Amino acid sequence: MRNFAFYxxxxxxxxxxxxxxxxxxxxxxxxxxxxxxxxxxxxxxxxSYEYPILLIHKDREAVHKVRTTSYRAPDFRREDVETxxxxxxxxxxxxxxxxxxxxxxxxxxxxxxxxxxxSPVELKELFLRTCNMYxxxxxxxxxxxxxxxxxxxxxxxxxxxxxxxxxxxALAGTMKKGEGRWSDKNRREQxxxxxxxxxxxxxxxxxxxxxxxxxxxxxxxxxxxxxFTFVPDNPDxxxxxxxxLHPTPAVCGLPKYEAQKFIEGNEAxxxxxxxxxxxxxxxxxxxxxxxxxRCMRIDGNKCELYAGGGLLKESEEHLEWEExxxxxxxxxxxxxxxx
Numbered sequence: 532m533r534n535f536a537f538y539x540x541x542x543x544x545x546x547x548x549x550x551x552x553x554x555x556x557x558x559x560x561x562x563x564x565x566x567x568x569x570x571x572x573x574x575x576x577x578x579s580y581e582y583p584i585l586l587i588h589k590d591r592e593a594v595h596k597v598r599t600t601s602y603r604a605p606d607f608r609r610e611d612v613e614t615x616x617x618x619x620x621x622x623x624x625x626x627x628x629x630x631x632x633x634x635x636x637x638x639x640x641x642x643x644x645x646x647x648x649x650s651p652v653e654l655k656e657l658f659l660r661t662c663n664m665y666x667x668x669x670x671x672x673x674x675x676x677x678x679x680x681x682x683x684x685x686x687x688x689x690x691x692x693x694x695x696x697x698x699x700x701a702l703a704g705t706m707k708k709g710e711g712r713w714s715d716k717n718r719r720e721q722x723x724x725x726x727x728x729x730x731x732x733x734x735x736x737x738x739x740x741x742x743x744x745x746x747x748x749x750x751x752x753x754x755x756x757x758x759f760t761f762v763p764d765n766p767d768x769x770x771x772x773x774x775x776l777h778p779t780p781a782v783c784g785l786p787k788y789e790a791q792k793f794i795e796g797n798e799a800x801x802x803x804x805x806x807x808x809x810x811x812x813x814x815x816x817x818x819x820x821x822x823x824x825r826c827m828r829i830d831g832n833k834c835e836l837y838a839g840g841g842l843l844k845e846s847e848e849h850l851e852w853e854e855x856x857x858x859x860x861x862x863x864x865x866x867x868x869x870x
Contacts, residue, residue, distance in 0.1 A: 532674060532675070532676045533550065533674055534550065534551040534555065534556050534587055534674065534675045534676060535548065535549060535550040535551070535587065535673075535674050536548075536549045536550075536571040536573075536587055536671060536672065536673045536674070536809075537549075537655070537658050537671065537672045538571070538669070538670065538671040538672075538809075538810065538811065539597060539662045539669070539670045539671075540669060540819055541666075541667050541668055541669055542666060542667055543597075544596060544597055545594050545595060545596055545597060546594070546595055546597055546658075546662060546670075547592065547593070547594050547595075547811070548591075548592065548593045548594075548595060549570075549571045549587055549589050549591070549592050549811070550587075550590060550591045550592075551587045551588045551589075551590050552590040552591055553590055555675075555676055555677070556570075556573075556585040556586055556587045556588070556675050556676075556677065557570070557585070557586040557588065558583040558584070558585060558586075558677070559578075559583060559584040559585075559586060560578055560579075560580065560583055560584070561578065561774070562574070562578065562584065562770055562773050562774035562777060563770045563771050563774050564584070564770060565584070565586075565769065565770035565773055565812065566767060566768060566769060566770035566771065567767060567770075567814050568586055568770070568812055568814075569588075569589070569812060569813050569814060569815075570586045570587050570588045570589055570811070570812060571586070571587040571589070571673070571809075571810070571811050571812075572584065572585070572586055572587075572808070572809060572810060572811075572812050572820065573585045573587070573673050573675065573678055573681070573804055573807070573809050573823075574777070574804070574807040574808045574809065574823075575802070575803060575804045575807040576778060576782070576783075576791075576794075576802040576803070576804070576805060576806045576807050577778075577791060577795055577802070582678075582803055582804065583677070585675050585677055585678055586812075587673075587675065597659065597662045597663070598659060599659075599663060600656050600659040600660055600663065602653060602656035602657065602659070602660050604648075604652055604657060604660070604865055604866040605648045605649040605650045605651075605652065605866070606648070606649040606866075607646045607647060607648050607649065607834075607866050608646065608647050609644055609645070609646050610644070610645040610646065610647060612644070615642065615644055616852070618642070618799045619640075619642050619799070619848075619852055619855075620848060621799075622640055622642070622797065622798060622799050623640060623842075623848045623851065623852075624848075625797055626638055626640045626793075626797065626842055627842060627844075627846060627848075629793065630842060630843065630844045630846075631844055634789070634793075635784050635785060635786070635789070635790055635793070636723060636784070636785045636786075636843075637720060637723050637780055637784050637785050637790075637841055637842065637843055638783075638784035638785075638790050638793065638794070638841075638842050639780075639781070639782055639783055639784055639790075639794070639806075639839050639840065639841050639842065640794075640798065640839060640840060640842055640851065641794075641798060641800075641802060641805065641806065641837060641838065641839025641840075641855075642798075642799065642800065642837075642838065642839070642855055643800045643805075643835050643836060643837045643838075644835075644836050644859060645833060645834070645835055645836075646833070646834050646836065646863075646866075647832060647833055648832045648833065648834065648866075649832075650832065651831055651832055652829060654672060654674075654680065654829070655672075657672075657682065657865060658670065658672040658682065660865055661682065661684050661865060664684075664864065664865065665684040665750055665861070667686075667748070667749075668684045668685060668686050668749060668750070668825070669683070669684070669685050669686070669688075669810070669819075669821040670683070670684045671683050671809050671810070671821075673809060678803075678804055679828055679829070679830060680828065680829040680830070681804055681809075681823070681826055681827070681828055681829070682826060682827055682829060682862070683809065683821075683823050683824065683825060683826035683827075684750070684825045684826075684861055684862075685821045685822055685823060685824040685825050685826065686702065686747070686749035686750075686754070686824070686825075687700065687702045687781065687821060687822040687824055688700045688819075688820070688821055688822075689773070689776060689777065689779075689808045689810075689820045689821055689822050690769070690772065690773060690776065690818060690820045691810075691817070691818060691819045691820065692817065692818060693816070693817050693818070694763075694766035694814070695762065695766075696760065696761075696762060697736075697760070697761055697762070697763055698758065698759060698760045698761075699728060699732070699759045699776065700728075700756055700757065700758050700759065701721060701724040701725035701727075701728050701744075701756065701757040701759070701779075701781070702721075702724070702747070702754050702755070702756050702781055703717075703720045703721040703723070703724040703754065703755060703780070703781045703841060704717030704718065704720050704721045704754055704755035704841075705717070705752055705753075705754055705840065705854050705857070705858070706752065706753050706754075707751060707752060707753075707857060708748065708751055708752065708753055710753075713746075713755060716843055716845050716846065717755060718744070718755065719843060720755075720841045720843060721744055721754075721755035721756075721757070722744075723780050723785060723841075724779055724780045724781045725741070725744070725757045727779060727780050727785065727787075728759060728776065728779060729741060729759070731772070731775040731776050732759060732761050732772075734775065735761075735763055735764060735765075735768065735771070735772050735775075736761040736762055736763050736764055737762075737764060738761055738762040739759060739760075739761040740759070740760050740761065741757055741758065741759050742757050742758045743757065744756065744757050745757075749825075749861075750825070750860075750861050750864075751857070751860060751861075752857060752858065766814075767814070769812070769814075769818065773808075773820070777807075777808060778791060778806060778807075779822070780841070781822070781841065782806040782822060782824070782839065783806075784841075800837075802837065803828065804823055804826075804828075805823055805824075805826055805828075805837035806822065806823060806824065806837070806839065807822075807823045808820050808821060808822050808823055809821060809823050824858075825838075825858060825861040825862060826862070827862045834862075836859050836862045836863065838855040838856075838858035838859045839855060839858075840854045840855055840858075
């Protein structure tokens with residue numbers, strides 16, 4: 532299997548192709564080890580020896596124009612949705628009980644759905660189709676021997692910038708476009724994420740600025756978003772900062788480490804590289820890292836699609852299920868014949 536990444540930054544007309552020609556991607560087992568690293572990063576939700584951080588070195592790199600494509604992905608069918616729904620219901624009860632017991636202020640419950648394809652996809656054409664369909668999102672196709680093949684179209688910046696100025700965001704709360712006003716639940720969820728990120732940044736910078744929450748679109752959905760800009764006290768500590776930020780409450784929960792451990796032990800599926808982060812790192816140029824949302828793992832004629840949602844005490848199961856269904860449409864629409 533080739534070790535490579537195609538990635539397109541939001542609103543750009545070009546994409547970058549990075550390939551490691553010699554050996555396997557570097558495996559890291561602590562996020563702090565990313566200090567000073569250069570390459571394309573694929574990090575999991577929870578770092579382990581089974582799912583390490585992978586660093587693809589830039590043996591070959593090229594920039595290409597994003598071209599239009601008439602590619603039509605193969606027909607597909609979703610596997611046992613009824614069983615999937617029952618599994619989600621049981622998991623929701625387990626997670627929600629912890630919220631009512633006040634073990635967590637917030638926790639994120641994710642799930643996956645499996646689709647079977649009539650034939651394998653043409654990876655590069657599918658990547659270009661994703662770029663065309665979602666011009667304002669970070670799109671990446673990543674392939675390594677260790678991780679397999681992942682495709683994502685994500686709206687959420689984890690960390691970007693250069694040695695002088697950096698930015699990140701707090702993105703939480705979800706509605707379909709035109710659905711109405713933000714609920715108190717969504718506002719509290721977003722504030723939870725923003726407060727956490729602000730606290731993390733103040734440990735690494737004396738100059739942190741944040742915007743008021745505003746509505747930000749992502750495909751057919753909208754989210755509440757606050758933008759952070761800051762000047763790092765020490766630009767060489769990017770890995771340390773990433774270790775504090777990841778996983779944010781937007782994909783995990785609070786308290787962070789207790790929520791992450793509970794998720795690992797109680798979700799019906801392993802997240803693997805879903806809700807980790809991905810993107811290019813460079814200590815001398817620019818770093819652009821995004822949370823791995825709206826993504827799927829491609830394995831021959833099968834794809835695993837992941838989605839999740841933040842739960843609070845007042846969360847209702849049917850609404851949370853509908854939210855994950857709406858998020859999965861980002862990937863499912865790639866197989867639509869109507870576009």
